[in-house]
Amino acid sequence: MTRLSYLIGIDGGGTGTRARLTAPDGQLLGLGSAGPSALGQGVPQAWRHITDAVAEAFRTAGLAHDAQQARSSDPALTARCGLGLGLSGAENPGWVRDFRAAEAAGAWGHLALDTDGYAAVLGAHAGRPGALVAIGTGSVGEALHADGRRLTVGGWGWLLGDEAGGAWFGQHAMRIAQQAIDARAPAGALARAIWADCGADRPTLLDWCAGADQRRYAELAPRVFEHEAHDPAAAALIATALDAVRSIADALDPRGELPLALSGSIGRQLRPRLAHAMSQRIVDPAGDATDGALRLLQRSLQSCR
Incomplete structure (x- = not known):
């Protein structure tokens, strides 16, 4: 697995998408938001708004070049990013298959996906x-x-x-x-x-x-x-x-x-x-669904070691 430079937690619902960008040690770098990424509203829209939210998080972190790369899904950046996703609709197997099969899914260094509800409960109680x-x-x-x-x-x-x-x-x-x-x-x-x-x-x-x-x-x-x-x-x-x-x-x-x-x-x-x-x-x-999505990502990374 490529060494990851960034860890990103995503909370994707029916109204909006929020991204939390951190360093591998957990230091918060930037926050971003975009339109809805609920899978029931379509996989292409979900990936578009996730990418927009991630790019916004890089921009608010003062990483303008990385923001441009994120917006274009440049593998020079995305391959070094771990993405934890808590998405509305991720309990639907068909939507999840389509989401994971999308070309955008393969660009990321590591991807962990679950529902926005599960990400929220992990965040709310700090994984406890x-x-x-x-x-x-x-x-x-x-x-x-x-x-x-x-x-x-x-x-x-x-x-x-x-x-x-x-x-x-x-x-x-x-x-x-x-x-x-x-x-x-x-x-x-x-x-x-x-x-x-x-x-x-x-x-x-x-x-x-x-x-x-x-x-x-x-x-x-x-x-x-x-x-x-x-x-x-x-x-x-x-x-x-x-x-x-x-x-x-x-x-x-x-x-x-x-x-x-x-x-x-x-x-x-x-x-x-x-x-x-x-x-x-x-x-x-204790935290929100973006915190929970990061915990989801960290658990997935640990299971791969």
């Missing part, structure tokens, strides 16, 4: 046993038990699951807006906000929905929180999301023995709203 409910664009629960067992709960994707995630909130908010147009639900503040964003008549909403993906639905989620205090429909959605968080956490660790972290953009908004008994279980994450 613990549980995590991660709620951003989507949602998933992950637990690493003391006996080495790994457990995943939820994370079935935005079309059928991912309860409490941003796309889930957006879809339910859109449903409320549609029902208000039909006069099947009150035209409250949340419905009117969705109309303002997406259209206030049936043809316009149908057109918006026909072109919407996970990311676009997730962009509607803030409207629910904005109108929680003065729209019962918005408050009810948040209450349902809190029930989902509790359900995922209980399934991960029925006895409540593991430290529990709650992460992600939506998770951070839900945390203050949790019932006291559950909020008492929650600990602050």
Whole structure:
């Protein structure tokens, strides 16, 4: 194996990609971000945004030449880089095969891949046993038990699951807006906000929905929180999301023995709203999914020695 000059942790989800660039000794050099790299949105897009995020991390590290090489996937650089990837959709075998078979995959000196949820739980508890409910664009629960067992709960994707995630909130908010147009639900503040964003008549909403993906639905989620205090429909959605968080956490660790972290953009908004008994279980994450992706990479490198 080529001696690695850089180790890079990637957190790739349905809304964005984050990169953490370090030296082999773990010293942080730079951070980068780019568009979504969830595998369900396509392998070419995933690799493009991963490359963009890595190039941005080199740029912020003050390594302009390396940033240019990273952007063009120049093997003179990438062969000296280890890449740890926590990607949404990496539990799908077909997507993983396509991702690994892509030409870009062979450019890196070492590549370790797992789900963004697993990377997040490794980061949240510094590689030690613990549980995590991660709620951003989507949602998933992950637990690493003391006996080495790994457990995943939820994370079935935005079309059928991912309860409490941003796309889930957006879809339910859109449903409320549609029902208000039909006069099947009150035209409250949340419905009117969705109309303002997406259209206030049936043809316009149908057109918006026909072109919407996970990311676009997730962009509607803030409207629910904005109108929680003065729209019962918005408050009810948040209450349902809190029930989902509790359900995922209980399934991960029925006895409540593991430290529990709650992460992600939506998770951070839900945390203050949790019932006291559950909020008492929650600990602050030690790190994030990019930290976990680096741990994933380091474990993979150790197993090759």
